[in-house]
Amino acid sequence: xxxxxxxxxxxxxxxxxxxxIQLAKSGQRVAVCERLREIGxxxxxxxxxxxxxxxxxxxxxxxxxxxxxxxxxxxxxQSISVAELIGEMSEVVAAxxxxxxxxxxxxxxxxxxxxxxxxxxNSIHVLTTTGRQETFSATSFVIAAGSKPxxxxxxxxxxxxxxxxxxxxxxxxxPQTMVVLGGGVIACEYASIFAMLxxxxxxxxxxxxxxxxxxxxxxxxxxxxxxxxGGTFLxxxxxxKCVFDGVSQVETHLADGAVLKSDKVxxxxxxxxxxxxxxxxxxxxxxxxxxxxxxxEYGQTSxxxxxxxxxxxxxxxxxxxxxxxxxxxxxxxLGIEVGVLGRVVPSGIYSIPELASVGLTExxxxxxxxxxxxxxxDFREIARGHIANTMDGMLKLVVSGDGxxxxxHVVGVNATDLVHIGQMGMLQDADINIYIENVFNFPTxxxxxxxxALGAAAALGSAHQTASxxxxxxxx
Numbered sequence: 001x002x003x004x005x006x007x008x009x010x011x012x013x014x015x016x017x018x019x020x021i022q023l024a025k026s027g028q029r030v031a032v033c034e035r036l037r038e039i040g041x042x043x044x045x046x047x048x049x050x051x052x053x054x055x056x057x058x059x060x061x062x063x064x065x066x067x068x069x070x071x072x073x074x075x076x077x078q079s080i081s082v083a084e085l086i087g088e089m090s091e092v093v094a095a096x097x098x099x100x101x102x103x104x105x106x107x108x109x110x111x112x113x114x115x116x117x118x119x120x121x122n123s124i125h126v127l128t129t130t131g132r133q134e135t136f137s138a139t140s141f142v143i144a145a146g147s148k149p150x151x152x153x154x155x156x157x158x159x160x161x162x163x164x165x166x167x168x169x170x171x172x173x174x175p176q177t178m179v180v181l182g183g184g185v186i187a188c189e190y191a192s193i194f195a196m197l198x199x200x201x202x203x204x205x206x207x208x209x210x211x212x213x214x215x216x217x218x219x220x221x222x223x224x225x226x227x228x229x230g231g232t233f234l235x236x237x238x239x240x241k242c243v244f245d246g247v248s249q250v251e252t253h254l255a256d257g258a259v260l261k262s263d264k265v266x267x268x269x270x271x272x273x274x275x276x277x278x279x280x281x282x283x284x285x286x287x288x289x290x291x292x293x294x295x296x297e298y299g300q301t302s303x304x305x306x307x308x309x310x311x312x313x314x315x316x317x318x319x320x321x322x323x324x325x326x327x328x329x330x331x332x333x334l335g336i337e338v339g340v341l342g343r344v345v346p347s348g349i350y351s352i353p354e355l356a357s358v359g360l361t362e363x364x365x366x367x368x369x370x371x372x373x374x375x376x377x378d379f380r381e382i383a384r385g386h387i388a389n390t391m392d393g394m395l396k397l398v399v400s401g402d403g404x405x406x407x408x409h410v411v412g413v414n415a416t417d418l419v420h421i422g423q424m425g426m427l428q429d430a431d432i433n434i435y436i437e438n439v440f441n442f443p444t445x446x447x448x449x450x451x452x453a454l455g456a457a458a459a460l461g462s463a464h465q466t467a468s469x470x471x472x473x474x475x476x
């Protein structure tokens with residue numbers, strides 16, 4: 001194996017993989033150093049892939065139970081073990097691991113399995129998974145080491161009774177009751193998944209509403225759906241401590257004196273860059289006050305030959321954005337010009353129901369523009385919603401007074417796919433007429449765009465005129 005490379009990528013998650021392939025396809029000698037025995041990082045083995053696979057199993061069971069109830073038949077046994085669900089997911093994870101490994105090898109990317117640490121800005125030491133000590137040098141580096149759960153001092157995580165977002169999928173059985181600490185993406189995804197599986201879930205967060213970065217209508221829809229499935233959201237409360245009682249229950253103590261008792265607890269209060277063993281100081285790098293690496297728009301750090309991408313540089317911390325960050329870093333190394341990143345990056349939250357957003361929320365738009373209207377379409381207004389019995393979805397367009405779409409927000413089935421229609425329009429600075437004057441297949445969820453656009457047009461006064469009153473309107 002070569003000991004010197006043009007570029008050495010540290011981490012094989014979405015950012016590292018895309019960076020390595022872009023560089024290799026351009027003729028560079030490239031290696032990926034991955035500390036685990038498998039390729040893909042937390043995205044494949046603890047995060048995105050397994051959690052979304054578990055979500056699909058939960059949704060499938062929910063659909064089957066709904067049909068059984070409609071026929072007055074007993075629902076599926078809720079005592080199914082997590083091991084059974086995990087067993088199905090392991091096949092998905094293994095298949096994705098094989099695919100990514102083959103893809104790297106097809107592109108002549110060397111794979112080094114071991115824990116890396118910088119010797120200086122041009123070389124790293126690697127303790128391999130087989131116990132060997134090796135040294136590698138490179139002209140350039142891409143740090144894509146990913147993140148790890150933030151474990152608060154007042155939560156006694158033991159990975160048996162109190163779990164973090166990496167260990168939650170090791171549950172031996174499906175608990176009857178669970179407390180989820182946090183109101184971010186991971187917390188809400190798992191809370192809604194376990195609620196769908198029949199677990200009594202209480203979601204606890206210090207903020208009044210979960211997913212505070214989303215449009216208020218999406219947040220409200222999520223909470224309504226979560227509570228309709230038996231979940232409870234406790235917002236605006238402080239958690240003092242969380243401990244196992246030594247017998248069978250976990251006690252979550254709140255600042256108001258209340259104590260929540262549950263079979264299990266998931267602590268999902270964010271993630272931090274996983275750089276503790278990389279010795280970045282030896283390469284002349286330092287973490288910022290958020291414990292992340294500072295980079296420019298191309299992922300370049302303070303060391304010109306060292307780049308970083310993915311969770312180690314912070315928000316949006318999405319797999320999709322990380323892939324693009326890795327590609328951009330590779331292009332910078334190669335001297336290839338790339339466009340502007342970040343103007344219309346969509347977010348997708350795989351809770352139940354799905355949530356997706358791109359552009360400005362209604363509140364953000366009202367701060368930036370004087371005349372703002374919204375158009376909404378409930379899935380119950382279109383034929384596909386009735387055919388598929390998915391009438392609890394909603395699509396919302398946020399439109400400025402000149403008719404330009406400034407934000408698209410979707411909740412419901414296929415939300416994370418539907419949002420891309422709006423994203424493509426926003427990339428072209430499209431106004432609402434593009435959705436009014438074009439034909440959508442019937443019956444489809446995409447028809448929601450036309451219904452919402454017509455609602456926004458009505459609020460503006462007409463599809464071809466700017467609202468002249470300067471007042472904000474709303475169509476529901």
